[in-house]
Amino acid sequence: MTSNTFTHATDYLDAARELADSGRPTLARLLAEEASARTSNPADAARILAEFPGGSLRSED
Template identity: 70%
Template sequence: MQTFNRPSDYIDAAREMAAAGRPALARLLAEEAADSTPNQQDKARILAEFPGPSLRQED
């Protein structure tokens, strides 16, 4: 079972989902990685690797 303790854990999972043809899930995982990354340039780089609109449903 994979744990998600670091941004890199989310990025690894996002890459796996992208390779498996699941871009929406990859984008959601990338957004989680970006949220837990303090550096703005790193956030932008992560989201650029997994382009697309946010699919989050926030209340």
């Protein structure tokens, strides 16, 4: 059974890939942005965002 708890960047990244594979690119991008934000290495964060192209969908208030 799969856990629905997201505690690590890899959890968000795995879910983003699943959503991308199922034809939900917008949701995939949002999860990829969260994975990127939770990644301490800037090169890894950039790589994650490059895997899911598009502009930022996050709203920062």
